[in-house]
Amino acid sequence: MTKINTICIIDDDPITVFGMRKMLQSLLICNTINTFGNGKLAIDNIKTIIAEGAALPEVIFLDINMPIMDGWQFLQEFIELPIQDKVRINIITSSIDSTDQKKWQHYKDKTHHTVTYNNKPIRKNEIAQMSIVA
């Protein structure tokens, strides 16, 4: 398995973040895991990285329901950023709202990045599948 440099988790629920981190760490597939409590903090960070010309995260785990900037708003801004590389974005949600599925379809078709839609809870083997570079 190819080692990933940076994975980014965007979720406001500390328990989910704890679990994700734990699973990723046990898989030993990446060097750095960054977490952000909402979309705003994450997008600001990514913009800084682009400005500094540093390396972007290769895989992003994205929650939908978050304060200030939710997952969809983050995704909207993210796909508009001038990013050449393909980034893998895994949407992780407990939502069963069909409109969320439709939104995912919409964004998936709109961008060259890989966008997946996953329902909670996420198992360890699923995390491994989702952590392959796009």
Added chain:
Amino acid sequence: MLKRGQTTNNNYLVKQLPKATVFVNRRKVIVFVSDKWLNDFQLAGNEAIGKNIISLFKNTNLEWQKGVSECLKGLPNLILTANYIDSNKNSKWFELQSTDWFDENENVVGTILQVEDVSLRVLAENKLEKLEILSKDISDKAEIGFWDYNLAADKLIWDNRTKAIHEVAEDYIPNFIDALNFYKVGNSRNTISMTTNKAISQEIAFSEKLQLVTAKGNEIWVISSGKPLYEKGKFSGMVGTIQNINERHLTETKTKENQHLLRTLIDNLPLNVYIKDLESRKILANKAEVEYCEALTEDEILGKDDFAFFDKKTAKSSRQDDLIVMRDLKPILSHEALHIKKDGSTTTFLTSKIPLKDTDGHAYGMVGISLDISDRKKKEIELRNLIDVTSSQNKQLINFAHIVSHNLRSHSANFSMLLDFLASEKCEDEKQKIMNMLLKASDNLLDTLHHLNEVVEINTNTNLKKKSIKLNTKIAAVTKNLSGEINEHNIEVINSIPNNVKIRVIPDYIDNILTNFITNVIKYRSPDRASFMKLSSSQEEHYTVLHIEDNGLGIDLQKYGEKLFGMYKTFHDNQDAQGIGLFITKNQIEAMNGKISVESKVGKGTIFKIYFNDKN
């Protein structure tokens, strides 16, 4: 030969005869002539005596010359009428009468020719003939027969038309009694008997519409007229006419029946039907329309236009429609319009207006047909409201289902994940950490359940009664409770709500609502400026509106407008924010049939408007 003396003598006698007379000898030479005769033919004495009578008339018309010649042929007592046209084209009719002229020895010596001007009589005869032709024509066309009764001879004469009407043969000989017996037993027979009696005894002419049974047994309607005749003040007979009006009567009856049918029909239609003239004045109105106009009879509203019943605006627009229909000759069909009567009562009508055209194709009025759809309209509105409420409830329900499932699922996902870890974890420290996480997750779940329960209670607890409460009393109580925080953050409270403003609310809810909004003002104040909270009120339709304005952080409504009142939505980087306050508040306001709106600018402040329903 006559002697000369005698001749002169005789001539003198003849000259004075009152009748136009001429004595012509056998050679047709005029011997004696009366002055009257000379006068009739405009001749002088010397122009006639001794002249041949034929040659005297040689310049007149042939008919006259022939007539005179005929008379001189010596036929006994010949009388004929001939037309005489003189040289001036004057036409006269003469009756010529010739007798033999005897001498004292009884020898025929010539002819005595007497003429009488009968022009007037002939003209009268001609006229009569014409009248007869005319009357026959009339009698044929109008089926009018003539009859004549002579009392002295007890003789009744029917003309052929009268016989045809009675359907008897042309050789039928009627009599007075039989004639009366043709009338139908009952009213017709009684009437004819009475009126003929009256005609005879009181000299009164009659004309009656009666029923007759013909010889062939057909019942027909006739108009029987009669006029008594008198000779020297004594009743001498009667003349009269009889007219067959059966077809006319049947047509009239049919027309009447049709009219009645039509009237019954339009009067019993559940529609307002009326006819208007070019000036939009009613010339017909059915029962429904009469009742709608609150009139007792149709006559009360005939001749009146819409301005007499409706308010100006309704009448004007109705007149406009009438004019368009009558101008374009095209009907307006099923046009829905609200009619406001003078007393302010309203009716929604579905109206059709159809132009009435005369034989030349010009409009002379219009027919209006209106269906009262007020009830339907009302039900439509009720139904629409019901649909609105239902769909909004449905939306709420779906929303709630999503909230529940989402929140419960996220918790259960966490439980399952943490338990998974716990099962495979060896390190005690890590186990403890996971246990703590599980406890936290459990607390979170309880919190969520508590919040959801609160929402369910608000939406299902419809038993809570609304009370009329002074708004300022509630505001004072809530601001007093929060006075610690208000003072701590130096928030200026500016209340311009009049003391008499009351709202109809559930007391528990209004406490929570006010607390929530005022707390929000405190929570989301701007650190950059002195904060204020302005409270004011207004009235919009059947809502009393509370305005809560602050100069706090503000919210980007473009981004968050949709989610502002959602569950677990927070918009500021604020540790206290739970995302439940506005959600519950909104549910409580809607449970009281109110609504909520928001205006906000980031960095400037926010105005919340809370609409309290005054009605229900």
